[in-house]
Amino acid sequence: MPASETFAQFDADMQALIAEVETISPPVAMMGRRSFLKLATFAGGGLVLAFRLDTRAALAEDSSEADASNLNAFVRVTPENTVILYSKGPEIGQGIKTAFGLIIAEELDADWNTVKVDQAPINSKVYGYQGAGGSTSIPRAWDQLRQAGATARAMLIAAAAKEWKVPVSECSAAASVVTHTPSGRKLSYGALAKAASAQPVPDPTKVQLKSRAEYKLLGKRFTGVDNLKVVTGQPLFGIDVQMPGMLYANYIMCPAVGGKVKSANLDEIKKMPGVVDAFVLDGTGTPAEVMPGVAVIAKSTWEAFKAKAALKVDWDESSASKDSLTQAAIKAKEIGAQMPAPANNVGDVDTAFGSAAKVVEASYDYAMVSHQQLEPQNSTAWWHDGIMEIWTPTQQADRGLAMVAKMLNLPDEKVTVHQMRAGGGFGRRLANDYMCEAAAIAMKVNAPVKLQWKREDDFAHDFFRAGGYHFLKGAVDKTGKLSAIQNHLVSFSADGSRPVSGGARSNNSFPTDMAPNVRYAVSLMPLQIPCGPWRAPTDNVQMFVAGSFLHELSVAAGRDHVEFLLEWFARPLAKSEGPPPDPSRSYNASRAAGVLKMAAEKSGWGKKLPSGRGLGIAFSCAYGGHVAETVELSVDAQKHVTVHKIIVVADIGPVINMSGAENQAQGGAIDALSTAMGLEIEAEQGRIKQTNFTGYPILRMPSAPPVDVHFIQSDFRPAGLGEPCVPPLAAALGNAIFAATGERVRTMPFKRAGYTI
Amino acid sequence: MPFQLNINRKPRTVDAAEDTPLLWVLRDELDMKGTKYGCGIGLCGACTVLMDGTAIRSCLTPVSAVTGNITTIEGLGENGKLHALQQAWIDLDVAQCGYCQGGQILSAASLLALHPKPTDAEIEEAMTGNICRCATYNRIKAAIHQAAGSPAETKGEVHAGE
Numbered sequence: 029m030p031a032s033e034t035f036a037q038f039d040a041d042m043q044a045l046i047a048e049v050e051t052i053s054p055p056v057a058m059m060g061r062r063s064f065l066k067l068a069t070f071a072g073g074g075l076v077l078a079f080r081l082d083t084r085a086a087l088a089e090d091s092s093e094a095d096a097s098n099l100n101a102f103v104r105v106t107p108e109n110t111v112i113l114y115s116k117g118p119e120i121g122q123g124i125k126t127a128f129g130l131i132i133a134e135e136l137d138a139d140w141n142t143v144k145v146d147q148a149p150i151n152s153k154v155y156g157y158q159g160a161g162g163s164t165s166i167p168r169a170w171d172q173l174r175q176a177g178a179t180a181r182a183m184l185i186a187a188a189a190k191e192w193k194v195p196v197s198e199c200s201a202a203a204s205v206v207t208h209t210p211s212g213r214k215l216s217y218g219a220l221a222k223a224a225s226a227q228p229v230p231d232p233t234k235v236q237l238k239s240r241a242e243y244k245l246l247g248k249r250f251t252g253v254d255n256l257k258v259v260t261g262q263p264l265f266g267i268d269v270q271m272p273g274m275l276y277a278n279y280i281m282c283p284a285v286g287g288k289v290k291s292a293n294l295d296e297i298k299k300m301p302g303v304v305d306a307f308v309l310d311g312t313g314t315p316a317e318v319m320p321g322v323a324v325i326a327k328s329t330w331e332a333f334k335a336k337a338a339l340k341v342d343w344d345e346s347s348a349s350k351d352s353l354t355q356a357a358i359k360a361k362e363i364g365a366q367m368p369a370p371a372n373n374v375g376d377v378d379t380a381f382g383s384a385a386k387v388v389e390a391s392y393d394y395a396m397v398s399h400q401q402l403e404p405q406n407s408t409a410w411w412h413d414g415i416m417e418i419w420t421p422t423q424q425a426d427r428g429l430a431m432v433a434k435m436l437n438l439p440d441e442k443v444t445v446h447q448m449r450a451g452g453g454f455g456r457r458l459a460n461d462y463m464c465e466a467a468a469i470a471m472k473v474n475a476p477v478k479l480q481w482k483r484e485d486d487f488a489h490d491f492f493r494a495g496g497y498h499f500l501k502g503a504v505d506k507t508g509k510l511s512a513i514q515n516h517l518v519s520f521s522a523d524g525s526r527p528v529s530g531g532a533r534s535n536n537s538f539p540t541d542m543a544p545n546v547r548y549a550v551s552l553m554p555l556q557i558p559c560g561p562w563r564a565p566t567d568n569v570q571m572f573v574a575g576s577f578l579h580e581l582s583v584a585a586g587r588d589h590v591e592f593l594l595e596w597f598a599r600p601l602a603k604s605e606g607p608p609p610d611p612s613r614s615y616n617a618s619r620a621a622g623v624l625k626m627a628a629e630k631s632g633w634g635k636k637l638p639s640g641r642g643l644g645i646a647f648s649c650a651y652g653g654h655v656a657e658t659v660e661l662s663v664d665a666q667k668h669v670t671v672h673k674i675i676v677v678a679d680i681g682p683v684i685n686m687s688g689a690e691n692q693a694q695g696g697a698i699d700a701l702s703t704a705m706g707l708e709i710e711a712e713q714g715r716i717k718q719t720n721f722t723g724y725p726i727l728r729m730p731s732a733p734p735v736d737v738h739f740i741q742s743d744f745r746p747a748g749l750g751e752p753c754v755p756p757l758a759a760a761l762g763n764a765i766f767a768a769t770g771e772r773v774r775t776m777p778f779k780r781a782g783y784t785i
Numbered sequence: 786m787p788f789q790l791n792i793n794r795k796p797r798t799v800d801a802a803e804d805t806p807l808l809w810v811l812r813d814e815l816d817m818k819g820t821k822y823g824c825g826i827g828l829c830g831a832c833t834v835l836m837d838g839t840a841i842r843s844c845l846t847p848v849s850a851v852t853g854n855i856t857t858i859e860g861l862g863e864n865g866k867l868h869a870l871q872q873a874w875i876d877l878d879v880a881q882c883g884y885c886q887g888g889q890i891l892s893a894a895s896l897l898a899l900h901p902k903p904t905d906a907e908i909e910e911a912m913t914g915n916i917c918r919c920a921t922y923n924r925i926k927a928a929i930h931q932a933a934g935s936p937a938e939t940k941g942e943v944h945a946g947e
Contacts, residue, residue, distance in 0.1 A: 121882025121919050251878040258883035259871040259890060261819015261858035268818035276813070301802065329822075330802070330809040402823050402831060402884045402918040451821070451884030452918050483824040687878040691921065695881055698920035721828040721916065730909040732922035 031286050031313065031347035035556055038314040039522035042491065042529040045427070045458060046561050049161035050651075052168055052610065097221035099180035100229070101154050102132055102173065109204055109218030111138045114148035116155040117165045118423050119254070120401075120453030122750040123688035124165050126253045128173060130684055131166075134245045135177030135237060138217070139204035145253045150425045150445045158426040158447075161458050161561065163651040163748030166684065167612065170745055175232035182230045187223035188215050202244075240682055240743055247741070249687040254449070266421030266448035269408040271476035275304055276332045279465050279479060280339055281321040283488055284714030285558060287348035288320040292341040297324060300338060302331030309468055315491070315558040317435055317464040325473055329480050336482070349556035349714025353396060353495065356553055360518040363551045364391060364499040367516050374602075375545030380512035384503035386584040392573040394776035395708035396495040398487060398716075399562060400724065403451020405462035405481040409470035416443045416470065420463045421450035428460035432467045443467075454699075455561035459491050484719050491560025492709055494520050494531035498573045502543075504585040510578070510596055512545035513538075520555035527552060528559040530566055536650045537570035537755070539615070541602035557711060563699065564751035567650040568758075572704065572776060575646035575759025580772065589763070590628045593647060597621050612652060612681060612745035619654040619679045620647060622740050627656035627677040630738060640664065641672075642768030646759035653752025654679040657697060659764040667782045669765065671701065671733035676753055681746035683739050689749055694735040696753030702727030704758040705785045706777050731785045788848050792817075793860025803849035808832045810848045811857060819858035819887045823916070830915030833888035834858075840895035842914075858887035861894060870894055873928040881919035889915045893929045902935040 096106040104112040113136075115128040129145035132138075150158055157168055181201055188206040189196045192213060199208050204217040217224075240246075257264050282288070289308045297306040305325040311318035324335035381387055407420040416436060422428050422445075429445045436443070450457055466479040481489075497518040505511035515538050519531040526532070533550055540546055562568065582592035597620045624647050627633075631643060640662050647656045658675045676693045683689045706725045710717040718724045762773045765783065773781045790797045792815070799814045811817045811834070820843055823831030827842040834843045837853035861868045867875075870890050880886045889912065896903055896911035903911070908929050917925065930937040 121880075121884075123881065249878070251875050252880055252883075254883070255875045255878065255880055258880045258886050259858070259867070259874045260862065261817070261887045263818040265818075265821075265884060267822065270816055270818070328801075328805070328809060328813045330805045330813070333825075400918065402821075402829065402882065402916065404822065450882065452882045454918075480822075483826075691878065691881055691924065694923055695920040698922065699918075702920065720826055721824050722826075726916050726918060727920065728914075728916060729912045729922045729926065732920065734923060 034313045035286065036523035038316050038558065039529055041316060042459070042560050046162070046529060046565060049159060049164065049458065052164055052613065097225040099183055099221070099225055100176055101148070102176040103136060103180040105217050105221035107218050107221065109142055109216045111136070111143045111204060111217060113143055113145050115145050116148040116158050117169070118158070118160045118425060118447055118450060118453070120160055120423055120450040120457065122160065122165070122692060122748070123252060123685060124160060126250055126688060127166060127684045128169065129253055130245050130250060131170065131173040132177040134243055135174045136181045137201040137203065140245055140250070142204060147447050150429055150447055152426045159424040159458070160453065161423055161455065163653070163751040166746050166748045167652060174237050175235060178235040178237055179230050179232050182235055183224040183227040184217055184220050186227045187220045191215065191220070191223065240741070247683050247686060250685050251687065264449040265403055265451050266408070266419060267403055267406045267451070267480070269419040269448065269478060271408065271410065274408070274476040274478055275325050275327065275473060276329045277323055277325050277469050277473075277477050277479045278332045278336045278482065279321050279323050279469065280336055280341060281319045281489060282343045282345065282348055283716070284345055284348040284350070285315055285319065286556060286714070287343040287345045289322060290342040290344045292322050292339060294322070297335050297339055300331070300335055302327045303335050305473065306335065306339070307472060311468070312435060315489070316459050316461055317431065318461070318468045323469045323472070325469070325477065332480065333482060351555055351557050351711055351714050353711045356520070356555070357393070359553055360393070360497040363553070364497055364516060364518050367499070367514070368549045368551055370547045370549045372540050372546060372548040374540060375512070377512045377514055377545045377547040380505070380545040381501065381503050383505070384511060385506045386504045386581070387501065388580050388584050389501045390577060390580060390772070390774060392498045392500065392576065392774045394495055394569045394572065396711070397493045397562060397703055397707045398490045398709050398718070398724065399454045399456035400486060400726065401450070401452025401454055401456055404483055404486050406479055407463045407466035408476060408478040409466040410476035411470045414442060416467050418444065418463060418467060419446040419448055420466070421448045421457065422460055422463060423450065423453045423457035424460060428463045431460055432464055435464055436467060436471065454563045455565065456490065458561055461489070483721070487719050487724070488716050491529070491558045493562030493565070493568070494528050494555075494559040496531060496569060500573070500577050502577060502581045504581050508585045508587050508592070510543045510581060513543045514547040517550045519550055519552055520559065521552035522555065524552065524554060528555060530559050530561055532566060534566035534570040536567050536615070536648065537574040541599065556714065564650055564754040567648060567755040568700065569776065571646070571648045571650070571755035572758035572762065575648070575756060576762045576772070576774070579759070579763045579766065588634070589645060590624060590633055593624055594621055597624070612747070615649045616654065619742070620649060623647065623654050623656040623677040623679050626738060626740065627658050627675055630677065630736065631658035631660065631675050633658070640768055642764040642766065644760040644762065644764030644767055646756040646763060648752070648755035650755050651751040652680065652747030653749065655752050655756050657753070657756040657760045659757070659760040661761070661764045661768060663765060663768045667784065669705070669783055669785045671785070674701070674733055674735045674757070675738070676735060677738045677740065678749070678753060679740040679742060680749055680752065681744040682741050684746060689739065690737045692749040693737040693753045696749070696751070697735050697757050698727060698732050700754045700757035701733070701761065704761055704776050704778055705783065706779050708777050727785070788851070790848070790851055791854045793856060794854075799848065801848050803847060805848050806844050807834065807846045807848055807851055807855070808843040811843065817857055817859055821884055821887060823885070829885070830888045830892060831885050833891045833915065835891055835895060838895065838898050840892045856891070858891060861890065868894065869932040870897070870928065873932040877924050877928045877931065879921050879924040879928050881921055885915060885917045889917065889925055893925070893932070896929070897933055902933055903929065905938040
């Protein structure tokens with residue numbers, strides 16, 4: 029396959045992956061048992077399957093607590109009354125191990141003080157979906173985990189009732205103890221576990237789940253289950269893996285993606301102290317797996333890094349990226365001026381512009397950015413006994429396992445993947461390139477080998493958040509309402525026919541029912557730099573554009589922005605095609621109004637502020653979360669910004685762990701602030717200019733403002749919280765700067781407009 | 786070549802090339818994984834350790850340049866007891882991914898040795914070399930105040946909602 033087709037195929041695969049990650053199947057609780065079993069034939073999808081809950085064999089390999097009894101694949105109880113719960117998803121800093129444990133423990137009525145949460149083995153036949161992306165971990169697993177807890181609890185109660193020869197209805201459970209209410213007799217879960225494990229598994233769709241008012245654990249504050257290990261430096265992360273006889277590797281790829289190895293000074297490198305081997309890999313040619321490069325293998329990480337520094341490769345760059353992002357920016361402005369035939373057309377935009385009270389035209393843009401999770405990419409792989417065994421800090425272990433199996437032409441059963449804690453994800457670890465590289469290298473090394481990327485590798489070989497350019501025209505009618513919007517997005521494309529991964533129009537930010545009259549079009553520029561999901565893909569940039577432009581329109585119309593937005597929320601919404609949307613994931617005008625009103629109230633919206641000080645507000649519905657944010661700031665004469673306070677108001681349904689939720693909301697808002705103010709990736713000749721944190725000023729403590737967090741809890745199925753608090757921040761920030769200075773910032777990062785923080 | 790080090794109150798002998806950063810001696814030679822690799826050029830602070838009580842970047846410190854007693858995150862607590870900072874980090878649930886937090890705690894320990902009751906400004910200055918990519922800065926600041934028994938000046942709040 030020609031290199032350009034391979035690259036296009038890679039991008040298509042990445043888009044399919046994002047679509048898969050972001051799509052949630054209908055909640056199982058809504059289905060009967062028959063459809064339950066029928067649906068079991070679909071792979072993945074996060075379905076809760078009755079027969080999976082009693083797959084006790086899943087944990088047979090776990091002999092750490094040999095006397096313990098498995099009640100199902102998620103719950104194990106020791107005779108000493110320790111409840112071991114299995115977290116099936118990757119912990120990437122979103123707090124999932126604690127949240128998953130709490131959800132099971134709530135329905136199990138386990139004593140949280142005696143609960144231990146372990147990482148589940150990677151086995152999608154038992155656990156279904158085992159990735160972490162699109163803030164879907166919680167909503168996907170919500171029913172499955174509650175049913176796992178509730179069925180195990182029912183089995184424990186049934187075992188106690190049998191032991192006491194009393195009806196089940198006379199027994200209750202709390203804090204890992206079953207009580208026979210009339211007699212006051214008690215048995216601990218530990219004492220009951222063995223007998224309970226022999227009880228039949230109840231139909232999970234028929235067990236009674238708790239209502240929100242009955243929660244004893246959910247909604248309260250809990251510290252993370254691995255925090256003791258974190259603060260005492262115990263090995264947890266992928267980078268911490270150590271094996272007897274382990275070797276250390278680095279992998280050197282062409283700085284312009286697509287380059288191939290012509291020659292390299294391998295003989296020289298092999299003579300270096302501590303170097304065990306150096307060899308060329310042709311790779312599979314796709315950035316999501318293994319690109320061509322040179323592996324250096326050494327007895328220590330440092331010796332591998334020194335070999336990397338001494339390595340000289342002559343690259344064949346005939347098929348490599350030649351992209352220049354400065355040239356792209358110039359070209360985008362030329363293209364942007366010409367509105368092409370619209371892909372979406374609602375109403376009569378031209379007539380609406382003609383009869384408008386106010387028409388506003390503006391162009392916005394945002395830069396490419398990188399993930400830079402703090403733990404550089406790594407994986408340890410060991411080819412032994414016909415099995416490829418891998419330890420990796422990924423967001424998609426189940427997907428990575430299948431990729432490695434396919435690449436090595438092995439059946440899935442011959443690939444074992446151990447999910448390690450990840451030092452950050454942000455979407456970067458939805459790709460498993462580093463896992464594939466480690467596996468490819470391990471096939472040629474007769475020992476366990478840890479592939480360790482340098483920070484510089486993480487800059488050179490990311491799946492970047494694509495930049496983009498918007499050319500907008502909007503109209504407000506004589507009643508002060510948004511009457512028409514035109515958005516021409518100039519984006520990038522890997523295949524010439526559709527936007528790159530993360531570069532398409534966001535229907536959350538620019539919905540087709542945004543106004544009665546809508547005209548949307550997308551133009552494409554070729555790009556051969558890999559793009560991919562970055563925390564809240566598409567919305568993290570397009571909500572900046574939409575939220576800022578809506579403010580421009582309300583200002584032009586002389587309207588109060590909160591009133592303008594509340595009125596806009598109540599607009600008629602288009603009927604969606606196909607099956608009805610999941611109500612817990614889709615836009616809901618009353619939830620939107622709820623968070624916006626509370627943000628306005630908490631921030632003192634409308635209060636008089638001194639000169640140079642401004643308050644901005646913005647709203648976003650993305651990834652199932654309705655979120656409003658305010659930013660209050662001051663700007664001095666040198667355009668230095670001091671953010672006094674950020675307020676986040678989120679409706680994500682019920683909160684699982686209040687402490688973790690607050691942390692995600694604060695982190696999401698500050699990450700968005702950091703990225704909006706100062707982060708940008710530049711590229712020339714296909715090479716990324718930024719090589720380390722010197723040129724990429726991630727926000728540090730002195731610039732981090734206080735963030736107040738408020739939740740409006742509801743009975744909707746909970747949304748995840750890794751992403752929803754990111755999108756509204758940049759628009760709230762820009763709107764606040766406008767309020768303070770009268771200058772509209774239409775570019776990200778804001779440092780391009782001279783602003784510093 | 787062999788080097789004599791004192792790490793977490795214990796003498797250790799390691800055999801490594803003299804330009805090997807202390808970071809990799811700790812991680813690869815001594816199998817102590819608490820000290821993290823982040824950037825390799827002293828910009829992120831993930832590799833922070835204490836040398837005679839002062840924070841240094843172990844990724845920039847060749848093993849041959851180690852002249853004092855080293856404390857890593859594994860040895861910050863003594864006699865099986867957590868350091869007050871470690872306890873505050875757990876109490877306030879500071880960590881998200883947790884990767885930077887060992888380095889953050891050691892930078893904070895170095896600060897408290899100089900300023901037992903630090904102000905917000907002193908905390909910010911001392912902690913500016915440590916990146917938290919998850920942006921847990923508010924909680925880090927609050928945890929330092931809690932461990933030091935000094936009052937927090939600014940703090941984000943949380944409300945359970947209606």
